[in-house]
Amino acid sequence: MVEIVGTVFFLLIVCAVAGTLWLLLDQVWAAWVGALIALITLISLALEPRRVRSIGYQLRADDLLFRRGIMYQRFVSVPYGRMQLVDITRGPVARLLGLADLKFVTAAATSGVAIPGLAEADADALRDRLVELAESRRAGL
Template sequence: MTPREAPTDALEPWPDTVDWRPVSRDLIWVELIRVWIATAVVAAAVGFGWAVSGHWLFGVGLALIAVFTVWDAIVSVRSVRSWGYAERDHDLLVRHGLLIRRLSIVPYARMQFVDVTAGPLERMFSLATVQLHTAAAASDAKVPGLRPPEAARLRDRLTALGEDRAEGL
């Protein structure tokens, strides 16, 4: 038995038998800018406290913020690379996660509606997020970092397949 023919292990959430589609690498820039904005706000507050009081702990705080920013940037890059999705005959698979890997399988028949959103940073990089909603809130899945034409195509396909599959229920 070759690795491709081996049954999928429940503890291995990235089945090799699926044709995974990655999200856009531009999502890395969106995530890095979010990290930098949050860091700038926190660092400004800590820096102000250090300027006002002169206490050495504020300097330690700034050093920790710098270390955390570098760590968060590395994790953000790797996290974006972990996102992927695959369209199958009866369901959509969405994967992501580094330390805790997550594989969401959303049957087309269970989809209630599909949202396409794009915040200001996503729009700057011409990206969108497709959000799937099901009856169970815990089973909602999202696919970030898609180009708008791909997001529209996926939305339309999922909506059509959801309507087709739901008719048989």
């Protein structure tokens, strides 16, 4: 949802700039560029629900499995004992919508995972659960 709101803001700004250039400065090319960018943005908006549905995670016995992507799918398995930091971020639009992103970092530089668009209560509960699991798995290391 946050991505949709951001995309709509982008579309409005592009249309305003292109319209201003076209109407006030009589720059016809600005109308064509604005129309092209608006078309690409509308296509992006149409694909956004499918992209959001492609994001998922699963808490398994020893790790968290994260999945995202439509054409290029990414599956990341993060062992609980390797988690070093679990962070919740809420931007201004996300706060208005009651959403949050849960991010966590491991010792490996390439395995940072962010789960976007969680309800705030779900993000808090998931963070607490992941911290609990990480601490219990680290105790054996």
